[in-house]
Amino acid sequence: MTRFAPVYRALGMIIMLFGLTMLAPLIMSNVLADGAEAAYDEAFALTMLCGAFLWYRYRNCKRDLNIRDGFLMVVLVWTVLPAFAAIPLMLNLGISHTDAYFETMSGLTTTGSTVLSNIDQLPMSINLWRHQLVWLGAMGLIVLAVAVLPLLGIGGRQMFKAETPGPMKDTKLTPRIAETAKGLWGVYVLVSIVCILAYRWSGMDWFDAVCHAFSTMGLGGFSTHDASFGHFNSPLIEGVAIVFMLIAGMNFGTLFLAVSGRSITPYLKDPEAGWFVVVCALSVLIIGIYIWKDGAYVELNTAMRHAAFNVISIATTTGYASVDYAQWPIFASLWMLFLSSFATSAGSTGGGIKMMRALLLYRQVYREIVRAMHPAAVYNVRIGGQVAPQSILFAVLAFGFMYMVSIVSLTLLLSFTGLDVVTAFTAIVASVNNTGPGLGSVGPATTYAVLEDFQTWVCIFAMLLGRLEIFTLLVVLTPAFWRK
Numbered sequence: 001m002t003r004f005a006p007v008y009r010a011l012g013m014i015i016m017l018f019g020l021t022m023l024a025p026l027i028m029s030n031v032l033a034d035g036a037e038a039a040y041d042e043a044f045a046l047t048m049l050c051g052a053f054l055w056y057r058y059r060n061c062k063r064d065l066n067i068r069d070g071f072l073m074v075v076l077v078w079t080v081l082p083a084f085a086a087i088p089l090m091l092n093l094g095i096s097h098t099d100a101y102f103e104t105m106s107g108l109t110t111t112g113s114t115v116l117s118n119i120d121q122l123p124m125s126i127n128l129w130r131h132q133l134v135w136l137g138a139m140g141l142i143v144l145a146v147a148v149l150p151l152l153g154i155g156g157r158q159m160f161k162a163e164t165p166g167p168m169k170d171t172k173l174t175p176r177i178a179e180t181a182k183g184l185w186g187v188y189v190l191v192s193i194v195c196i197l198a199y200r201w202s203g204m205d206w207f208d209a210v211c212h213a214f215s216t217m218g219l220g221g222f223s224t225h226d227a228s229f230g231h232f233n234s235p236l237i238e239g240v241a242i243v244f245m246l247i248a249g250m251n252f253g254t255l256f257l258a259v260s261g262r263s264i265t266p267y268l269k270d271p272e273a274g275w276f277v278v279v280c281a282l283s284v285l286i287i288g289i290y291i292w293k294d295g296a297y298v299e300l301n302t303a304m305r306h307a308a309f310n311v312i313s314i315a316t317t318t319g320y321a322s323v324d325y326a327q328w329p330i331f332a333s334l335w336m337l338f339l340s341s342f343a344t345s346a347g348s349t350g351g352g353i354k355m356m357r358a359l360l361l362y363r364q365v366y367r368e369i370v371r372a373m374h375p376a377a378v379y380n381v382r383i384g385g386q387v388a389p390q391s392i393l394f395a396v397l398a399f400g401f402m403y404m405v406s407i408v409s410l411t412l413l414l415s416f417t418g419l420d421v422v423t424a425f426t427a428i429v430a431s432v433n434n435t436g437p438g439l440g441s442v443g444p445a446t447t448y449a450v451l452e453d454f455q456t457w458v459c460i461f462a463m464l465l466g467r468l469e470i471f472t473l474l475v476v477l478t479p480a481f482w483r484k
Helices: 002-020 023-032 037-057 067-085 087-093 097-108 124-139 141-152 157-163 177-202 206-217 235-249 252-261 265-269 273-294 300-315 330-339 355-373 390-416 421-432 453-467 471-477
Strands: none
Touching (some): 023 037, 023 124, 037 067, 067 453, 067 471, 087 097, 087 124, 097 124, 097 453, 124 177, 177 206, 235 273, 235 300, 252 265, 273 330, 330 421, 355 390, 390 421, 390 453, 390 471
């Protein structure tokens, strides 16, 4: 449709930008001669040609993007880019388009689910590509694009608002949206470099350090080893991962303000940060003692070590595993998945409904209880010392409702296909929360390769729904969106 021509023009440029990100694994593949050279050559050429064609076709359609354009752009980017990202996997590994698309959608949405086995034997460039997708997807390729596209005559405010996770989408860190994007990416790159150096210092080789830093900062959970962090069996490496998963699980806007102001004051004022840390710490303590008392581990310190790593990993929606925690008592595994639904902060690279929305929902419920007892009482919902506007409360309530409806509906759909209820429910929860491993047939010791194609596409839809925070995708799927 010609009224969306500026969207297609911008999409063409984003596809070309995405194609340039293939240069890193392409160069590595050619230097190492790991067998994936032809796959990257073809993928790079096809991606650049398609992007160039789309841009050239609509090159004269220049105007700023409006609200509808922003929503459509976000959905197109997150559905089209995984298709191009899947090409090297299909050509080199010989897997189906469904499995390759699932793998790359999992990477770009920072879910971390995988259909691949024998990951240790994959070409190094393929592993780099998988982890690079997580790193790029984490802060949002669109946020990166907003810092670049204004130079090309395309405004990015609507794209940024549609892409940024969390209920406070109108909050600005700097006066200009492009400066905001650059600031966020600058901090993201800086902390990623520190994470790489920390992993190298703790004992990883350079390749593992780079790949795991990418998936740690993106809270994506991909690993270069089938055993994930169990391969290293190192408390020091696990400790480094915990620190950076916690950093990535908190608001990057707060980190930006803390780094630019050289002060921890923004964290002290952040209404989510304290709750995030307290909830994670208490959960580690409770689950560590619980699995020790249950006999999963003889020594308390061993139980606490594995509880700390795996609880933080799942709570932050990263999805790493140091052990097969599906063998723990079911309460521990379910509590961890429950944490993934709300623990991470708005503006982080995590998934779920975010701590901000959880706090607003809790305080709204408390207000209704107070009003039931004292009908004449005036009780405002406050966050960070400020009264939350009614518009935000209504939006959060609607989001919470649709979040539950999405999980129940998609779980029923998977159950209809023959999956047992534990596998179906946890696969959907893990996908919508962009967490990665579930339980049952898709637990931490297995992969999603056990799913049939239709079941895989249901999980792909769930990952996309969670990454775009439900409403961004639903808006584009409504008939009213396409009416003039």
